Amino acid sequence: MDFKAIYSVVDDDFEAVNAFINHHLDSNVPLIREVGDYIVQSGGKRLRPLVSILAARASGYTGQQHIDVAAVIEFLHTATLLHDDVVDESNLRRGRPTVNAVWGNAASVLVGDFLISRALQLMVALQHPRLLEIFSQSTNTISEGEVLQLINVRDPNTTEQNYMRVIHHKTAKMFESAAETGAVLGATDGNDHVEAFTRYGRHLGIAFQLIDDVLDYQGDADALGKNVGDDLAEGKPTLPLIYTINNGSAEQARLIRDAIRSGGLEHLQEIVETVRASGGLQYTIDKADEQTHLALDALAQVPDSPYKDALVRLANESLQRTY
Numbered sequence: 001m002d003f004k005a006i007y008s009v010v011d012d013d014f015e016a017v018n019a020f021i022n023h024h025l026d027s028n029v030p031l032i033r034e035v036g037d038y039i040v041q042s043g044g045k046r047l048r049p050l051v052s053i054l055a056a057r058a059s060g061y062t063g064q065q066h067i068d069v070a071a072v073i074e075f076l077h078t079a080t081l082l083h084d085d086v087v088d089e090s091n092l093r094r095g096r097p098t099v100n101a102v103w104g105n106a107a108s109v110l111v112g113d114f115l116i117s118r119a120l121q122l123m124v125a126l127q128h129p130r131l132l133e134i135f136s137q138s139t140n141t142i143s144e145g146e147v148l149q150l151i152n153v154r155d156p157n158t159t160e161q162n163y164m165r166v167i168h169h170k171t172a173k174m175f176e177s178a179a180e181t182g183a184v185l186g187a188t189d190g191n192d193h194v195e196a197f198t199r200y201g202r203h204l205g206i207a208f209q210l211i212d213d214v215l216d217y218q219g220d221a222d223a224l225g226k227n228v229g230d231d232l233a234e235g236k237p238t239l240p241l242i243y244t245i246n247n248g249s250a251e252q253a254r255l256i257r258d259a260i261r262s263g264g265l266e267h268l269q270e271i272v273e274t275v276r277a278s279g280g281l282q283y284t285i286d287k288a289d290e291q292t293h294l295a296l297d298a299l300a301q302v303p304d305s306p307y308k309d310a311l312v313r314l315a316n317e318s319l320q321r322t323y
Contacts, residue, residue: 009310013053017070024118035099035111042094048174049074052182055197058307059186068122069181075119077174082112088234130184138177145169154235156257160242172205196298203295208318210288213238214281217272235263240280248278292319
């Protein structure tokens with residue numbers, strides 16, 4: 001998956017965001033600085049800040065507040081990852097040991113809290129009530145999504161509807177907020193495409209998570225930067241598994257139900273073959289494709305520009321990605 005051409009459209013903006021993040025990760029507390037440096041060096045695609053920058057520019061925004069907004073989004077997203085890794089007991093992310101694996105759960109949770117509080121400081125400094133409203137609502141929704149996912153863990157009776165609700169809250173909401181906040185910055189009385197960008201971000205985020213679900217069963221650990229089968233090991237009923245339970249044979253359904261209840265990877269290869277044979281992986285890819293088309297449809301009313309073209313390419317590239 002090659003994002004270089006997409007990033008190149010907003011190269012200067014993205015460099016400014018990275019510099020802003022580095023500056024505001026600083027703290028008088030040595031552990032926060034140490035963990036902050038580790039997080040920055042761990043990289044990541046930073047797709048959510050990218051979406052926000054592109055949405056702002058595609059909306060005609062010419063100021064500088066989009067840099068702050070993109071950084072807030074990345075701080076909030078990183079905080080959720082730090083907390084997620086503790087809840088999921090993960091030890092690998094982006095090809096490196098997780099913060100909790102290196103410094104322990106307490107440090108991971110507390111530095112995550114620091115990132116949320118730093119994001120709050122930056123939100124207030126923007127002095128933009130509409131942006132503050134979007135950020136506050138999205139963080140609440142994401143927290144609800146985390147709890148919804150926790151409720152579903154090891155529950156083989158999770159429905160597709162409930163699962164889609166989880167991924168909208170937990171994953172898609174941050175993409176949605178990224179696009180919405182960027183568009184709000186560029187909105188004027190005669191040029192307001194905020195709803196279009198919001199829908200784009202929502203559907204892009206859902207598609208992104210659905211492809212993640214597929215990659216958990218057919219991805220490459222080195223390319224993914226995490227262990228293949230992590231979701232299964234944690235007993236998470238993702239869409240390929242839910243489809244197999246509902247549409248596979250009785251024996252296939254029994255295997256998947258048992259795997260969700262017990263977690264672990266003892267039967268990973270058998271489960272991968274079962275999910276593929278039942279059509280679960282293809283069904284999930286098809287659903288991701290539907291969401292990608294909905295994202296692209298949302299952009300139809302947005303005026304043409306290199307930034308809109310980059311958003312279109314981002315959606316298509318995300319659907320085809322292998323990591």
